[in-house]
Amino acid sequence: MQASIINLPKFEDLRGNISFIEAEKHIPFEIERTYWIYDVPDGQVRGGHVFKKQQELIIALSGSFDVIVDDGKKKQTFSLNRSYYGLYVPEGLWRQMQNFSTNSLALVLSSTTFDENDYIRDYQEFLDLRK
Numbered sequence: 001m002q003a004s005i006i007n008l009p010k011f012e013d014l015r016g017n018i019s020f021i022e023a024e025k026h027i028p029f030e031i032e033r034t035y036w037i038y039d040v041p042d043g044q045v046r047g048g049h050v051f052k053k054q055q056e057l058i059i060a061l062s063g064s065f066d067v068i069v070d071d072g073k074k075k076q077t078f079s080l081n082r083s084y085y086g087l088y089v090p091e092g093l094w095r096q097m098q099n100f101s102t103n104s105l106a107l108v109l110s111s112t113t114f115d116e117n118d119y120i121r122d123y124q125e126f127l128d129l130r131k
Contacts, residue, residue, distance in 0.1 A: 001090040003069040003076060006057065010084040019084040021057070021109065027088065029055045029111035036061075036107050040100040047096035050120045055111040057086040058097075063104025070094040072130035080106075094126050 008019045008026060023031045037046055047067075058067055064081035071093055078087050086109075089095055097106065112118065120126050 001092070002071070003067075003078065003087060003089045003093060003095075005078065006086045006088050008059075008084045008086055017084075021086070027057050027086070027109065031109045031111070032113050033110040034107070035110070036105060037097070038103075038105045040065075040104065042100075044100070045096050045098045046100075046106075048094075048121070048123075049096075050094045050126050051091050051112075052118050052120065053091050053112055054115075054118055055091055056089045056095075057109040058089065059083060059086045059107045059109075061105040061107045063101040065100040065104050065106060066098050068096050068098065072127050094123065 006026060008021055010017060010019050021027060023029065040046060058080065060080035061083050064079065067078045067080060067087055067089070069076050069078065069087075069089060080087060100106075120129070
């Protein structure tokens, strides 16, 4: 399975816009956990791991950042900078986030609760499993 951009509903209004996400309607999983990443110092990288089971939707609620998704053979860079786009990342893909703009805010919706055993944090181990 590949990572892909999901266009979220966007309703424009003179008073401001609204977007929303409904589990299993706009994204292919039930939401078990939500977390956000913010105040990332200049030049820092987040992520750098793969999940065995967890699926994610990553949204730039404010600012911008890049998500690099790697299947072990090909790397794709997704630049997120609109709050009505989400990046769906299925399980089994290495991902890292970088190039955070000042005051950026990343929202991550997850299909699982936190489980340290679901992570592979060693890139070579990831590559070995992909063979």
